[in-house]
Amino acid sequence: MLVTHGCFMTSLDMHIHTMSGKCRGLLCAFALVLLLATRSFAAVVVIDAGHGGSDRGTRWNGLSEKNLTLDVAKRVETILKRNGVTTVMTRRTDRAVALESRAAIANRYRNSLFVSIHFNSTRLTAIKGIETYYRSDRGRKVAYTIQQSLISKVSANNRGIKRGNYAVLKHTRGTAVLVECGFISNKAEASRCGSAAHRQKLAEAIARGILRSR
Numbered sequence: 001m002l003v004t005h006g007c008f009m010t011s012l013d014m015h016i017h018t019m020s021g022k023c024r025g026l027l028c029a030f031a032l033v034l035l036l037a038t039r040s041f042a043a044v045v046v047i048d049a050g051h052g053g054s055d056r057g058t059r060w061n062g063l064s065e066k067n068l069t070l071d072v073a074k075r076v077e078t079i080l081k082r083n084g085v086t087t088v089m090t091r092r093t094d095r096a097v098a099l100e101s102r103a104a105i106a107n108r109y110r111n112s113l114f115v116s117i118h119f120n121s122t123r124l125t126a127i128k129g130i131e132t133y134y135r136s137d138r139g140r141k142v143a144y145t146i147q148q149s150l151i152s153k154v155s156a157n158n159r160g161i162k163r164g165n166y167a168v169l170k171h172t173r174g175t176a177v178l179v180e181c182g183f184i185s186n187k188a189e190a191s192r193c194g195s196a197a198h199r200q201k202l203a204e205a206i207a208r209g210i211l212r213s214r
């Protein structure tokens with residue numbers, strides 16, 4: 001992104017030399033606004049580990065969703081920080097956080113990107129795969145980028161992106177997505193979701209998707 005901005009400014013500089021002072025000033029102001037607007041998108045990434053505390057999320061095959069989501073969230077945080085991204089966690093420990101409070105944390109920031117991390121389950125235990133939810137148009141684009149990143153990095157059934165009415169998506173004013181990282185009701189998927197190496201892969205894919213969508 002920064003490289004693109006650099007090129008843009010360089011070609012702009014060349015044109016500026018041929019313009020009048022007033023026009024040059026206006027163009028510079030416009031370029032600055034454009035640059036700030038682009039840079040301020042997703043200035044803060046709010047990472048939301050689903051469930052926590054008394055809310056264990058779904059439980060299958062010896063796994064509790066709340067522990068998996070926190071582990072992946074922390075891994076995503078580490079990778080994003082390494083890439084210079086400002087991150088905020090809705091929880092860093094095993095504690096319950098109300099859905100409205102999670103959205104409220106994201107709403108403290110202008111142009112934040114809210115990424116909620118979950119694992120899925122169903123009684124139809126043959127079902128497996130990864131899917132990402134969104135609500136807004138901007139959310140749709142981010143969901144698509146994250147979903148593509150996940151599918152290319154983690155060999156999984158691609159359940160695609162879907163419009164969802166989840167409370168955290170509904171109450172978040174900025175861009176928000178919710179990633180369902182796999183069905184722990186499926187024996188094979190639960191087995192790999194239980195491994196730290198797989199969760200690291202999930203985190204890397206999610207982080208890469210976030211970085212690409214900014």
Ligand SMILES: [Zn+2]
Pocket residue numbers: 050051057058065118119
């Ligand atoms: Zn969940």
